[in-house]
Amino acid sequence: MSEHEVKKLEEIFEARIARDEKIEPKDWMPEKYRKTHIRQMSQHAHSEIVGMLPEGNWITRAPSLRRKAALLAKVQDEAGHGLYLYSACETLGVSRDELFEQLHSGKAKYSSIFNYPTVTWADMGAIGWLVDGAAIINQVPLCNTSFGPYARAMVRVCKEESFHQRQGYEIMLTLCKGSEEQKEMAQDALNRWWWPSLMMLGPTDAESVHTEQSMKWKLKRKSNDELRQQFIDQTVPQADILGLTIPDPDLKWNEETGHYDFGEIDWDEFWQVVKGHGPCNKERMKARVDAWENGAWVRDAAMAHAEKKQKNLKEAI
Amino acid sequence: MKKNWPLWEIFVRSKNGLEHRHFGSLHASDAEMALENARDVYTRRNEGVSIWVVESKNITASNPDDNGELFEPAQDKVYRHPTFYELPDDVKHM
Numbered sequence: 001m002s003e004h005e006v007k008k009l010e011e012i013f014e015a016r017i018a019r020d021e022k023i024e025p026k027d028w029m030p031e032k033y034r035k036t037h038i039r040q041m042s043q044h045a046h047s048e049i050v051g052m053l054p055e056g057n058w059i060t061r062a063p064s065l066r067r068k069a070a071l072l073a074k075v076q077d078e079a080g081h082g083l084y085l086y087s088a089c090e091t092l093g094v095s096r097d098e099l100f101e102q103l104h105s106g107k108a109k110y111s112s113i114f115n116y117p118t119v120t121w122a123d124m125g126a127i128g129w130l131v132d133g134a135a136i137i138n139q140v141p142l143c144n145t146s147f148g149p150y151a152r153a154m155v156r157v158c159k160e161e162s163f164h165q166r167q168g169y170e171i172m173l174t175l176c177k178g179s180e181e182q183k184e185m186a187q188d189a190l191n192r193w194w195w196p197s198l199m200m201l202g203p204t205d206a207e208s209v210h211t212e213q214s215m216k217w218k219l220k221r222k223s224n225d226e227l228r229q230q231f232i233d234q235t236v237p238q239a240d241i242l243g244l245t246i247p248d249p250d251l252k253w254n255e256e257t258g259h260y261d262f263g264e265i266d267w268d269e270f271w272q273v274v275k276g277h278g279p280c281n282k283e284r285m286k287a288r289v290d291a292w293e294n295g296a297w298v299r300d301a302a303m304a305h306a307e308k309k310q311k312n313l314k315e316a317i
Numbered sequence: 318m319k320k321n322w323p324l325w326e327i328f329v330r331s332k333n334g335l336e337h338r339h340f341g342s343l344h345a346s347d348a349e350m351a352l353e354n355a356r357d358v359y360t361r362r363n364e365g366v367s368i369w370v371v372e373s374k375n376i377t378a379s380n381p382d383d384n385g386e387l388f389e390p391a392q393d394k395v396y397r398h399p400t401f402y403e404l405p406d407d408v409k410h411m
């Protein structure tokens with residue numbers, strides 16, 4: 001195809017998206033669109049999968065059967081989210097194995113938030129409330145993104161997320177209505193998860209590299225800073241109901257803007273964690289790689305069994 | 318790792334009276350495992366009463382490049398639609 005022809009196809013393609021038409025896997029698409037989607041969807045899938053680890057830490061120690069069943073169901077949902085997204089990603093011609101390889105080798109990123117430790121039960125509350133809360137804000141606009149398989153996966157994901165956030169908030173609520181120590185535990189969890197949750201919505205607009213193109217392709221509908229503001233505005237009143245204090249002395253309602261003003265985010269910490277130097281990066285990757293490698297013989301055995309059954313069936317005919 | 322688990326396409330009937338609809342795909346070593354995994358991945362909240370699994374390689378799909386040839390001829394066949402036929406207003410029940 002000549003350069004001119006590609007240019008023409010690109011114009012037709014962009015016009016389709018501008019008209020709100022969906023792009024399906026076999027449609028012609030610019031190479032950059034394909035690559036960007038593989039990167040974003042796989043990063044998203046990796047985040048869901050790695051995101052199971054911090055919460056998995058507390059399943060066996062949940063304080064009641066009710067809490068345990070809920071946490072187990074939530075973690076299982078996250079596995080499901082990862083699988084929907086990996087499948088959507090594979091429609092673009094990349095294999096599951098390649099995607100895992102990219103995660104395990106550190107080439108692919110996942111959300112930095114999952115590199116923080118979960119040291120008390122209250123962290124299960126804070127994660128559901130804040131981390132899933134921030135994830136919902138990120139994900140809802142993606143239900144209308146231009147790539148069909150991604151949009152469909154996100155519709156399913158979003159339907160399931162609201163239970164995650166509610167179960168987390170309920171944990172916080174219970175702790176806050178409990179003893180002095182329990183309330184302190186909830187406050188401590190909020191203190192530790194607040195800033196990482198704000199960082200989770202991505203670098204400031206000034207630092208964000210992909211925004212313009214992503215807006216065009218509907219991979220993004222609002223900027224990181226807008227999403228962050230939305231998250232803060234909706235979360236502060238929820239903290240008030242819990243009777244907890246947001247760990248930001250500069251946080252203040254601004255009558256003029258109709259939003260909360262907030263303090264400086266420590267972006268150095270964010271970039272440190274992204275670059276692999278967070279408190280749990282190594283531990284998370286080790287857990288992932290171990291699970292994959294130690295499971296290899298099971299995958300091989302299942303495949304050998306399936307092939308043998310096929311062979312026996314053929315011979316019987 | 319010798320061989321990757323093949324890819325399966327999953328179709329779910331959400332309730333009797335409705336058709337099976339494509340829900341997504343997953344990897345499994347054989348059809349039985351594909352069914353079991355589909356149950357866990359796609360029907361955790363009563364989304365289905367019946368599941369079909371088809372190995373993806375067995376699906377033949379039309380190519381979007383042929384869309385013109387395949388689907389455009391239907392566009393100028395307005396006589397296939399009831400509104401094409403002009404009847405007087407006093408003809409009822411038609």
Ligand SMILES: [Fe+2]
Nearest residue numbers: 048077078081
């Ligand atoms: Fe999720």
Ligand SMILES: [Fe+2]
Nearest residue numbers: 078132161164
């Ligand atoms: Fe979630």
